[in-house]
Amino acid sequence: MNARLSRLFATRIDTVSDIAELEFEAGQIWTMTDDGYAGVSVLVTKVERHKTLGASVHVSIRGTLRTKGGSELEGVPHLPFTPEALAASNLDLIGYINDLPDDWEDMYEDWLSDAEMGEAGLFSLPVCEVLDTIMSKLAWL
Numbered sequence: 335m336n337a338r339l340s341r342l343f344a345t346r347i348d349t350v351s352d353i354a355e356l357e358f359e360a361g362q363i364w365t366m367t368d369d370g371y372a373g374v375s376v377l378v379t380k381v382e383r384h385k386t387l388g389a390s391v392h393v394s395i396r397g398t399l400r401t402k403g404g405s406e407l408e409g410v411p412h413l414p415f416t417p418e419a420l421a422a423s424n425l426d427l428i429g430y431i432n433d434l435p436d437d438w439e440d441m442y443e444d445w446l447s448d449a450e451m452g453e454a455g456l457f458s459l460p461v462c463e464v465l466d467t468i469m470s471k472l473a474w475l
Contacts, residue, residue, distance in 0.1 A: 357417075357421065358378050358381050358391045358420060359378060359381060360378050360379060360434065361377075361378065361432060362378040362427060362430055363376070363377055363428050363429045363430065363431060364376040364377075364378070364425035364427055365425065365428050366423070367425065367426055368423075368461075371465065373398070374395060374396065374397035374398075374409075375396045375397055376393045376396070376420075376423075376461060377393060377394045377396055377434075377435075378391060379392050379412070379434055380392040380442065384449060386449075386452075387456055388416075389416065390414050390415070390416065390417075390456050391414070391415050391416070392412060392413070392415075392438070393413050393414075393415060393420070393461075394410070394411050394412060394413075394438045395409045395413060395461075395465065396409050397409060400469070401470070401472055405469075407469065410465075410468065411438040411441045412438040412445060413457060413461075414442075414445055414449075414454075414455075414456045414457065415456055415457045415458075415461070415464075416457070418458070419456075419458050419459055419460060422460050423461040423462065424460070
């Protein structure tokens with residue numbers, strides 16, 4: 335079933351917002367198509383317009399991430415992106431969920447507090463580049 339039909343038959347109520355023009359919505363599950371990230375998915379947890387940062391798409395990375403040195407990280411609960419960065423990422427929409435997990439909310443609240451003080455922002459790079467950076471730092475530990 336294609337993504338439009340899947341969305342049509344999803345059991346949820348969509349609401350109109352000032353960011354309705356974005357292609358990203360909470361509950362979407364995207365899969366990464368970049369080499370090295372097979373089996374890793376990107377769950378959209380929140381889409382909002384921040385008062386100073388503009389449109390933001392918050393995601394949770396699901397799946398095992400590995401460094402070349404053998405270290406592993408079991409996903410990343412929260413990462414904030416610009417919509418343009420996600421659109422430039424090699425992602426394929428694979429489905430929707432109605433009941434979002436809450437394991438990302440604490441990191442989101444920390445980010446939001448820092449963003450309101452001007453100490454945090456949004457990633458403007460594709461997801462794979464952000465993950466490559468995270469995993470390269472992890473390899474040093």
